[in-house]
Structures are given as C-alpha cells and as structure tokens.
Amino acid sequence: MNEITITLPKSASFQAPTNPGSLLIPSILFTPIIIFFMYFLVKAIKERQKMYAFLTLMFATTGIANLLNVISSILPSPATGQVTFIAAQLLDLISMLALLLVFQLFDKDRLLNWQLVAFISLVTMISGTMLSDPNIIHSVEGGLHVYFFEHRTLGGVLLLVFSIASITWLVYNFIKMRREATSKKQKSIVKWLMIGIVFSQVLGAFAPVTFNLAPGWLEMDRIIGNITLFKSIGMLIVGITFYKVGNTPWLLQRQHVQLLLVYSRSGIPMFSRIFDKAMTDSDVQLLTGAMTAITAIFNESTKVARAIETILFKERELRIIERPAFLCVLLEEYSTHASETAHENFVRDFERNYGMEVASFSGNQNAFDGASEIVNRYFA
The missing domain is CATH 3.30.450.70 (Beta-Lactamase)
Known part of the structure; x- marks a missing residue:
C-alpha cells in the first residue's frame, strides 16, 4: 500500500481557532444547501426530469464536501484530517461533473459529448492519484488545520488542468447560451448562473494555489472561511436561480x-x-x-x-x-x-x-x- 506524504510543521499542535467566524458562517450556510438538496430531490422524483436529478446530486455532494472541509480543519489528528480532506476533494470533483452535466442538459437534451467524456476521464485519473499516491501538505494556521495537494505532482497537474478546462468550457458555453437565448428571462438565468459559478467554482478550484502562495503573515483560518463562504454563496445563487424557474420548466433548457x-x-x-x-x-x-x-x-x-x-x-x-x-x-x-x-x-x-x-x-x-x-x- 502506498504511503501518504504529510508535511507537518514542528508546531502542529491543535489550538482553538482565532477566527471562529471562519467556521460559523459556512456552518450557517450549510443549512440552505441542504434545503435546496431536498427541494430538487422532490422535483426530480415528481417530474422525472434529468436536470433536477443532477441538481440534486450537485447540492448533495457540495453540501457534504463543505461539511467535510470544515471537519478536516478542526480534527486534532492530521491522519484523520487528511482522509476527510481527500473525501471532500473527491466529492468536489463529483459536484463539478454534475454541474457540467446540468449545463450540457441546459444547452442540449443529451448527457454526453466528447468534452464531457474527456472531463470524466480526467476526474477518473485525478481520483486514482488522490487515493493511490496523494502528496498532501499540512500546516496549522490560526488554530485550524490546512490541507492541500502538492502541485508539482501528477495529481496536482491533472487537478489544475481539470479546473482550468472545466471553467473555460463553462464560460464559453455561458457566453454562447446568453447570445443565442431568445428569452429575456432565460438571458437573466444564464447571467445569474454565471455569477454563481464564479463564486462556487472559480474560487474553490484555485483555493490550493491561494494556500500555497499566501505569505505567512496572512490569517489562513480567515482564508479558509472566506473560500468556503464564497463556495456556499455561489451554490445558493445557482439554487435560487433554478428555484425561481421551477414553475416555468420550459426555461430550464435552451430552445431551438x-x-x-x-x-x-x-x-x-x-x-x-x-x-x-x-x-x-x-x-x-x-x-x-x-x-x-x-x-x-x-x-x-x-x-x-x-x-x-x-x-x-x-x-x-x-x-x-x-x-x-x-x-x-x-x-x-x-x-x-x-x-x-x-x-x-x-x-x-x-x-x-x-x-x-x-x-x-x-x-x-x-x-x-x-x-x-x-x-x-x-x-x-
């Protein structure tokens, strides 16, 4: 079995968080994410629409991933914390895939094309490297445990490629959908979804880079809280946008x-x-x-x-x-x-x-x- 590499600072003893708000705010925002999960689950069961099924999956994985990220930052055992961190990262990948499928269904009523097949292949390879040979850097900042993947590894490179490629694909499709949408309401939907993606995915995808490049004098617990906060706010924007068109399902897909x-x-x-x-x-x-x-x-x-x-x-x-x-x-x-x-x-x-x-x-x-x-x- 491959061993997991964890870099521990000498002063890795657990302390109480110096900024409790970094945990309190994400914990509060976790509640509406669960509410949206339940709402879209009921809609998926009642209406049998694939769009709602993938929205349900997206909110379920995002909510659990956010919860695991918070838990990993407060667990006193680094070994347990890094396992929790890996689980959260895997769920984040599944959430991102669900999001890509949602917008594929919005544009065309079919699940797969060559781009999504490529994304699924990337996620499979990333998951394999996370589980088989993860290189995780760990530190304690402001009383919170911080974990992120070493970027100079195959897994780190693949994760960066996936993040850049998926965000680029989403932005391209957002621009195309907004340009081709004939309904003002649908253009508004696309705009707010874009805002939600910027908050929930762009900041979250490049969070490890933020950790790696941040100078030592920054309060890392505040950074952790803000990133989790932005991701939660972004998901809430996405949820509210789809909720508002729940009674107008013809706006859930671009018409041709x-x-x-x-x-x-x-x-x-x-x-x-x-x-x-x-x-x-x-x-x-x-x-x-x-x-x-x-x-x-x-x-x-x-x-x-x-x-x-x-x-x-x-x-x-x-x-x-x-x-x-x-x-x-x-x-x-x-x-x-x-x-x-x-x-x-x-x-x-x-x-x-x-x-x-x-x-x-x-x-x-x-x-x-x-x-x-x-x-x-x-x-x-």
Missing part, C-alpha cells in the same frame, strides 16, 4: 425552435410564429398543405384516425399536438423536455382562450392575433 403553426382540420392556417429568419410565409403555407396531405394519406392507408405525433428529419424534428378542431405543429432542431412542455402549455392556453373562435373559424386569422402573447410567455 424554427416554427410554431396552428391550422384547422381542413388545412387552413389559423396562427403561426416564425422563429427562423430564413423561413417565409410561403414556407408556412407549403408546410401546412404538406402536413394536411401526409396526415390524410397516413390515416387512409393505416386506417388509424389519430394524426401523426412526430416526424424526424436529419437535422429537424416536427412535433404535432392534435385537438378536436385544430392541430398545432412545432418545428425544431431537436425535441427537449423544455420545448415539449412549452408546446403543450401553448396548446392548452390557445384552446382555452380561443375555443369559440376556433369553433366558428372561417379563415379570419386576425381573430388569433392575441395568441402572440401566449407565444411570448412560453417561447420568446
């Missing part, structure tokens, strides 16, 4: 919608909203006629009365919701839980608000001009 179309059973357009600037009103007319013809041919050939629900193209997906007097078509790059929810809610509100107009429809599309407000509510 080209067209929303409502047409009558006879194939006459009733209402449409074009999101793709390359599409024209003529394209809408052609699509309406094509959908009416395809549905009629399908029903006649298969003897099935219900309309087609989904048509998959190479780079597009067309979803259809059928109602007794009309059909609603959503053309998008690919279907997500967010777009499906928005589509269903639009159809529900459209049918409720314009039931009489639909029943007496004779070709006057102006009767549905107010439906733009419903579109703005769920799509714009």
Whole structure:
C-alpha cells in the first residue's frame, strides 16, 4: 500500500481557532444547501426530469464536501484530517461533473459529448492519484488545520488542468447560451448562473494555489472561511436561480425552435410564429398543405384516425399536438423536455382562450392575433 506524504510543521499542535467566524458562517450556510438538496430531490422524483436529478446530486455532494472541509480543519489528528480532506476533494470533483452535466442538459437534451467524456476521464485519473499516491501538505494556521495537494505532482497537474478546462468550457458555453437565448428571462438565468459559478467554482478550484502562495503573515483560518463562504454563496445563487424557474420548466433548457403553426382540420392556417429568419410565409403555407396531405394519406392507408405525433428529419424534428378542431405543429432542431412542455402549455392556453373562435373559424386569422402573447410567455 502506498504511503501518504504529510508535511507537518514542528508546531502542529491543535489550538482553538482565532477566527471562529471562519467556521460559523459556512456552518450557517450549510443549512440552505441542504434545503435546496431536498427541494430538487422532490422535483426530480415528481417530474422525472434529468436536470433536477443532477441538481440534486450537485447540492448533495457540495453540501457534504463543505461539511467535510470544515471537519478536516478542526480534527486534532492530521491522519484523520487528511482522509476527510481527500473525501471532500473527491466529492468536489463529483459536484463539478454534475454541474457540467446540468449545463450540457441546459444547452442540449443529451448527457454526453466528447468534452464531457474527456472531463470524466480526467476526474477518473485525478481520483486514482488522490487515493493511490496523494502528496498532501499540512500546516496549522490560526488554530485550524490546512490541507492541500502538492502541485508539482501528477495529481496536482491533472487537478489544475481539470479546473482550468472545466471553467473555460463553462464560460464559453455561458457566453454562447446568453447570445443565442431568445428569452429575456432565460438571458437573466444564464447571467445569474454565471455569477454563481464564479463564486462556487472559480474560487474553490484555485483555493490550493491561494494556500500555497499566501505569505505567512496572512490569517489562513480567515482564508479558509472566506473560500468556503464564497463556495456556499455561489451554490445558493445557482439554487435560487433554478428555484425561481421551477414553475416555468420550459426555461430550464435552451430552445431551438424554427416554427410554431396552428391550422384547422381542413388545412387552413389559423396562427403561426416564425422563429427562423430564413423561413417565409410561403414556407408556412407549403408546410401546412404538406402536413394536411401526409396526415390524410397516413390515416387512409393505416386506417388509424389519430394524426401523426412526430416526424424526424436529419437535422429537424416536427412535433404535432392534435385537438378536436385544430392541430398545432412545432418545428425544431431537436425535441427537449423544455420545448415539449412549452408546446403543450401553448396548446392548452390557445384552446382555452380561443375555443369559440376556433369553433366558428372561417379563415379570419386576425381573430388569433392575441395568441402572440401566449407565444411570448412560453417561447420568446
């Protein structure tokens, strides 16, 4: 078994912390993290949405990691403290992976791409070096035990690479998502998530560098408390942001919608909203006629009365919701839980608000001009 290297100063005896606030504040902030964990756990169970499942994992691992970091700083035994410290670092890595998966789901409704596979591989290698041959430097500052990994080792280099690469990937995706988001509310979500990431991940990721480079006259217990404080505040910002959109799940993912179309059973357009600037009103007319013809041919050939629900193209997906007097078509790059929810809610509100107009429809599309407000509510 490989031995763990611990560098102990001569005066490594435990003392009472000179700054009790460095432990008190993180302990207080631990409570809302647990509350968010319970909230997202309930949402994940009730709604079966992957986004909530990974948010639950992120808050669970972050909360436990913060607690273990505090415990490791007050344990009198360095051997026990370093084991607790390693466990906290492993949970921090899992938390970061969960965060990366959350934003992958926000952007696209699939879990893995080559970047995330690379991140998972890095985390696996880092975890292996932490467990098999950790080089941990230990000191006692201000009555608190301070642990961090020696940076001139393979594990330290991999950890630094992972931190820089993951933060760079997040920042890049934040910029892209904010630029491409069509909703002001969604742009606001992206902005606050970015602020939360700066607090919770950037400061936390480079905390070991802070310890290693800090001059001796700094109060290390204050630094420990501030870093844990910033990480907790960052996670609270992330939690509050997702909590605020809990009742508007269509904002939880970036939508890639080209067209929303409502047409009558006879194939006459009733209402449409074009999101793709390359599409024209003529394209809408052609699509309406094509959908009416395809549905009629399908029903006649298969003897099935219900309309087609989904048509998959190479780079597009067309979803259809059928109602007794009309059909609603959503053309998008690919279907997500967010777009499906928005589509269903639009159809529900459209049918409720314009039931009489639909029943007496004779070709006057102006009767549905107010439906733009419903579109703005769920799509714009």
